[in-house]
Amino acid sequence: MPRLKIHHTENILSSTTCDCDCLIVVFIITIIATWLDSMALPRIKSLPDEAFYIPNFITCDEEERLLHKINSASLPRWTHLSHRRLQTWPSALTQSSNTLLASPLPSWLLNPVISPRFDDLGTFLDAPHGAPNHVLINEYLPGQGIMPHEDGAAYYPLVATVSLGAPIVLDVYEKRQQKSCSDGGEQLEREAEEQDEHGGKKQENWGWKQPRFRILQEPRSLLITTKEMYTDFLHGIAERHRDENLNAEAVNNWDLLGEKERYECGSYERQTRVSLTYRDVLKVAKLGNSIKLLNAKG
Ligand SMILES: O=C(O)CCC(=O)C(=O)O
Secondary structure, three states, X not given: OHHHHHHHHHHHXXXXXXXXXXXXXXXXXXXXHHHHHHHXXXXXXXXXXXXXXXXXXXXXXXXXXXXXXXXXXXXXXXXXXOOOXXXXXXXXXXXXXXOEEOOOOOHHHHOOHHHHHHHHHOOOOOOOOOOOOXXXXXXXXXXXOEEEEEOOOOEOOEEEEEEEOOOEEEEEEXXXXXEEOOOOOEEEOOOOEEEOOOOOEEEOOOOOOOOOEEEEXXXXXXXXXXXXXXXXXXXXXXXXXXXXXXXXXXXXXXXXXXXXXXXXXXXXXXXXXXXXXXXXXXXXXXXXXXXXXXXXXX
């Protein structure tokens, strides 16, 4: 019987050599495509171009070390804003021209996030400086958030956010959303725009708006936003104590979550969450030029 089976197979093989060649080519292409897919960054497919989400980007030990460094920074390092507090590394951009005074990032912000992780992924490969040169560290207590804003033209249009401590939902809004009026008409919301701490614009009076997309950022995860997601949308974090309506329909990166089961009950109570947003500032002044820049200001 086995021999017969082989004989039968040989017949099929010899009569369908062409089909078989095609099958082998398709098979090889499928293997290569699957391999390339496994090398590609996990894209959030239900979002416009482009956002990527990687759970467990850093380990628990690395998270603990980063939190320790952040929490042991001297008090003047913190800027207290009305809705959160903020550290800016290596320094704030000059207000007049959004320029960074050249200075290296401290080693604890470089290692392991930039080197080796971003380097391995090629995250900032196309950015002018090939690596981030600026990090904002935001701390949100339960009930705190950040108003919808865009990050502005001071940076290469890519933000890589590492989340620490607790999950949070990032809301993504159309830049210009319309508000329904009680008379049934539509009018554009009058948006009070003002510069935020990194040269972007934040939008006041946004409480009525519904986010177009929602991204759940788990502790230790990495979120990368770039292209249209950077230029055509606003992002913000609502000031609330509890994030709700967590499910596959309402959270755009649901299928990429590392610990989906933790959120399947549909909500969680907020706890202190810290974010590190890595960016490449386009204009960098070297020491000599920095002195001229400061003199010009004075
Ligand atoms: O904390 C976050 O994930 C968002 C921070 C943010 O929007 C910003 O720094 O521009």
